[in-house]
Amino acid sequence: MASRVDNLYFFLLALAGFFSVLIAGLIIYYAIKYHRRSPDQIGAQIHGGMALEIGWTVIPLLITMVIFVWGASVYYAMARPPDETLNVYVVGKQWMWKFQHLDGQREINELHVPVGRAVKLITTSEDVIHDFFVPAFRIKADVVPGRYINIWFHATKPGRYRLFCAEYCGTRHSGMIGEVIAMEPSEYQAWLSGGVSEGSLASAGEKLFQDLACNTCHRPDAQGRGPVLDGLFGKTVQLQSGETVTVDEAYVRESILHPTAQVTAGFQPIMPTFQGLVTEEQLLELVEYVKSLAARAETPAARPTTGGPAPGEATPVKR
Amino acid sequence: MPSSTVLIPPHHYLNDGYGIKSWLLTRDHKRIALLYLASVTFFFFVGGAMAVLIRLDLATPAGDLVTDETYNKLFTMHGVMMVFFFLIPAIPSVLGNFLVPIMIGAKDLAFPKLNLFSWYIFVTGGLFTLYALITGGVDTGWTFYTPFSTVSSTTNVIPTALGIFITGFSSILTGLNFIVTIHRMRAPGMTWFRMPLFLWSTYATSLINVLGTPVIAITVLLVAFERVFHFGFFDPRLGGDPVLFQHMFWFYSHPAVYIMVLPAMGVISELVAAGCRKPVFGYPFVAFASLAIAVLGFLVWGHHMFVAGESVYSAMIFSILSFLVAIPSAVKVFNWTATMYKGAVSWDTAMLYAYGFIGLFTIGGLTGLFLAAIGLDVHVTDTYFIIAHFHYIMVGGTIMGYLGGLHYWWPKISGRLYNEALAKLSAGIIFIGFNLTFFPQFVVGYLGMPRRYHAYPPDFQVLNVLSSAGASILGVGYLLPMFYLMWSLRYGRLAGSNPWGAVGLEWTTTSPPPTENFTQTPIVTWEAYDYRAPAEGHVA
Numbered sequence: 067m068a069s070r071v072d073n074l075y076f077f078l079l080a081l082a083g084f085f086s087v088l089i090a091g092l093i094i095y096y097a098i099k100y101h102r103r104s105p106d107q108i109g110a111q112i113h114g115g116m117a118l119e120i121g122w123t124v125i126p127l128l129i130t131m132v133i134f135v136w137g138a139s140v141y142y143a144m145a146r147p148p149d150e151t152l153n154v155y156v157v158g159k160q161w162m163w164k165f166q167h168l169d170g171q172r173e174i175n176e177l178h179v180p181v182g183r184a185v186k187l188i189t190t191s192e193d194v195i196h197d198f199f200v201p202a203f204r205i206k207a208d209v210v211p212g213r214y215i216n217i218w219f220h221a222t223k224p225g226r227y228r229l230f231c232a233e234y235c236g237t238r239h240s241g242m243i244g245e246v247i248a249m250e251p252s253e254y255q256a257w258l259s260g261g262v263s264e265g266s267l268a269s270a271g272e273k274l275f276q277d278l279a280c281n282t283c284h285r286p287d288a289q290g291r292g293p294v295l296d297g298l299f300g301k302t303v304q305l306q307s308g309e310t311v312t313v314d315e316a317y318v319r320e321s322i323l324h325p326t327a328q329v330t331a332g333f334q335p336i337m338p339t340f341q342g343l344v345t346e347e348q349l350l351e352l353v354e355y356v357k358s359l360a361a362r363a364e365t366p367a368a369r370p371t372t373g374g375p376a377p378g379e380a381t382p383v384k385r
Numbered sequence: 386m387p388s389s390t391v392l393i394p395p396h397h398y399l400n401d402g403y404g405i406k407s408w409l410l411t412r413d414h415k416r417i418a419l420l421y422l423a424s425v426t427f428f429f430f431v432g433g434a435m436a437v438l439i440r441l442d443l444a445t446p447a448g449d450l451v452t453d454e455t456y457n458k459l460f461t462m463h464g465v466m467m468v469f470f471f472l473i474p475a476i477p478s479v480l481g482n483f484l485v486p487i488m489i490g491a492k493d494l495a496f497p498k499l500n501l502f503s504w505y506i507f508v509t510g511g512l513f514t515l516y517a518l519i520t521g522g523v524d525t526g527w528t529f530y531t532p533f534s535t536v537s538s539t540t541n542v543i544p545t546a547l548g549i550f551i552t553g554f555s556s557i558l559t560g561l562n563f564i565v566t567i568h569r570m571r572a573p574g575m576t577w578f579r580m581p582l583f584l585w586s587t588y589a590t591s592l593i594n595v596l597g598t599p600v601i602a603i604t605v606l607l608v609a610f611e612r613v614f615h616f617g618f619f620d621p622r623l624g625g626d627p628v629l630f631q632h633m634f635w636f637y638s639h640p641a642v643y644i645m646v647l648p649a650m651g652v653i654s655e656l657v658a659a660g661c662r663k664p665v666f667g668y669p670f671v672a673f674a675s676l677a678i679a680v681l682g683f684l685v686w687g688h689h690m691f692v693a694g695e696s697v698y699s700a701m702i703f704s705i706l707s708f709l710v711a712i713p714s715a716v717k718v719f720n721w722t723a724t725m726y727k728g729a730v731s732w733d734t735a736m737l738y739a740y741g742f743i744g745l746f747t748i749g750g751l752t753g754l755f756l757a758a759i760g761l762d763v764h765v766t767d768t769y770f771i772i773a774h775f776h777y778i779m780v781g782g783t784i785m786g787y788l789g790g791l792h793y794w795w796p797k798i799s800g801r802l803y804n805e806a807l808a809k810l811s812a813g814i815i816f817i818g819f820n821l822t823f824f825p826q827f828v829v830g831y832l833g834m835p836r837r838y839h840a841y842p843p844d845f846q847v848l849n850v851l852s853s854a855g856a857s858i859l860g861v862g863y864l865l866p867m868f869y870l871m872w873s874l875r876y877g878r879l880a881g882s883n884p885w886g887a888v889g890l891e892w893t894t895t896s897p898p899p900t901e902n903f904t905q906t907p908i909v910t911w912e913a914y915d916y917r918a919p920a921e922g923h924v925a
Binding site: 086096097105110113130131139141142212 | 670694
């Protein structure tokens with residue numbers, strides 16, 4: 067990806083260089099060649115030329131459309147993570163980066179990843195807007211409170227890469243920096259097993275699910291007052307309003323914080339909000355737990371589902 | 386041509402009354418222009434002083450000159466002062482105020498009292514913002530991004546926002562005044578296509594001012610309401626959407642870029658025509674390019690949000706629209722360059738600024754293509770690349786245009802000539818200082834240095850030191866005109882009505898002009914920039 071961005075950059079650099087030199091050259095040439103010789107001299111009374119006007123409107127238009135298509139194709143690739151990714155959750159807060167790995171490892175301002183594998187970051191913020199920027203990977207995306215925004219990259223060379231917060235976030239903005247540490251897969255495995263882990267993220271979510279008594283209503287046997295969550299993630303559900311929604315990270319999050327906003331058809335809007343009761347990190351644990359339930363219920367239980375996950379994202383979540 | 390027998394006219398707008406009251410209660414657009422000149426110059430040097438401190442601090446990687454908080458306040462107030470109190474008002478309210486009525490052969494603007502009122506509003510807004518600055522400052526960045534500005538910042542957000550809110554009305558009223566004046570007050574024979582191109586761009590700017598400014602007024606009010614009353618517009622915890630703010634903010638603030646640069650483009654058209662003594666090549670294309678920029682400029686705000694969670698398809702639409710808005714700017718550059726062909730090209734100070742503008746604006750515009758190409762914007766946005774880009778447009782474009790215009794019309798404004806050699810020297814210093822300051826920022830931005838960073842990795846230091854060195858040169862370049870222009874007021878040679886041998890109604894009246902601009906209403910029978918007959922012969 068970095069080389070695709072750089073190719074476009076060098077093309078534009080050449081183009082900008084060409085036009086800058088052309089304009090500057092013409093100005094200097096004309097300024098010398100047509101320098102005023104006498105105080106009363108006037109210029110040739112030329113008013114314009116249609117061919118030239120059309121030419122210097124159409125040619126730049128064509129050039130910019132080429133750049134547009136090129137830039138858009140690079141962007142499109144950036145916005146579409148591959149199907150198989152290693153997922154890491156990222157929470158930005160003033161002024162640090164917090165990472166949660168699926169296996170339960172937590173890191174601050176350092177992110178260990180294996181090379182040769184696409185890594186998808188599911189990001190959110192606890193407070194204000196931050197921005198996850200790794201110059202070496204040519205990736206950058208705002209980390210927005212209240213939303214999950216995905217960023218993905220594919221490290222090819224082991225090394226330590228700078229991570230900056232690129233959206234101004236307050237006093238210690240320039241201290242909100244870190245490193246992405248890309249490792250050979252074997253070293254990465256060693257790092258994973260070496261860390262002190264309190265169990266996987268999903269298991270932490272499961273514990274929280276019980277502590278918050280979510281399981282009294284969301285029961286696996288379809289007898290609870292809330293929808294069954296097993297096998298739900300990634301499916302499309304019918305809402306009371308008649309609309310449908312794909313169950314993704316953003317929907318699970320919203321259902322916990324604003325339970326009455328998008329109620330599944332056939333259920334009462336009786337769930338209390340957990341706004342203020344769970345932290346962003348705990349939310350991510352719950353999300354990951356609900357995700358893990360999707361795999362658990364491959365059994366053909368009765369589901370209010372109408373289809374598989376939509377290709378791409380039918381939600382406000384980007385990248 | 387300047388002749389040895391020029392005399393100062395016995396009656397002109399400057400000696401039509403003395404004393405503070407004759408200025409503070411004036412309704413003369415020319416005197417109001419000078420009131421604005423004094424105010425925007427003051428704000429420019431306030432904003433400039435902050436830039437000096439920023440660059441001093443960035444000379445070393447560690448943030449050691451000021452604290453983090455002070456640094457954040459410095460770049461915020463630098464942006465606020467420069468954008469709202471210098472770049473937006475400078476050319477329209479100084480040169481526009483002085484020239485719009487004279488260029489169309491009118492005695493004054495359509496609403497002279499409203500014009501004076503606009504200045505009082507402007508100063509009130511400025512004082513509010515200065516108050517915010519003196520009593521502690523504000524640290525949100527001039528962009529006031531939510532939810533930082535509404536829930537996190539503990540600084541003077543509201544006084545600053547109010548200052549901007551108030552000043553906005555000055556822009557709206559001045560814009561309205563210009564629109565009505567250009568529609569209704571043109572002298573007999575002054576058809577739309579005989580107007581100098583400066584008026585076309587002033588007109589286009591005024592349209593943006595009237596249509597866009599209310600949006601920023603609403604936006605800052607919403608920020609204030611959320612801060613004070615906790616209305617949930619932008620804070621996600623209150624059910625708001627933080628990115629909504631960015632849409633509203635840039636819906637004004639992107640067109641505001643054109644508010645800043647369109648008038649400078651108008652100035653350049655005048656300078657190039659007078660500097661080459663020939664008509665601007667492709668007059669109607671240049672005129673309509675101004676309107677095209679004003680219209681398209683309203684449709685590209687989303688390009689500030691390519692990495693802010695915008696959907697892929699809306700990013701593509703904003704990308705293609707951003708490329709389209711580049712075309713009329715390119716058309717202007719090509720037309721100015723073509724105007725020089727077979728001209729009687731002068732190397733006067735004003736023309737040096739025009740050369741500088743065209744070169745720097747070209748670089749600023751071309752680097753805009755890098756940012757409109759979305760796949761590349763992702764990497765360079767929010768870095769020093771974008772800082773360099775918009776300073777090439779704002780400083781390389783707008784300030785070069787403003788200073789060029791100020792030099793070109795200074796003899797008309799003051800009746801006297803400045804020291805040409807000193808003026809050329811300072812134009813050269815500004816050009817060199819500018820490039821040394823901002824060119825390295827393109828490089829350090831591409832290498833990944835984010836904007837608004839108080840401390841940075843040591844390997845970026847060389848480029849930052851170059852930039853800081855350039856800034857000190859640039860500072861000298863900006864101070865010099867202060868001195869030689871003031872000096873010329875007393876000691877400069879008398880200019881006579883037309884020292885440059887230029888055409889245009891402003892050169893047919895005396896320097897300085899009488900309060901009513903013309904002794905008799907001119908009747909226009911010639912096209913714009915008609916150099917075939919000497920200017921003096923144009924008085925009907």
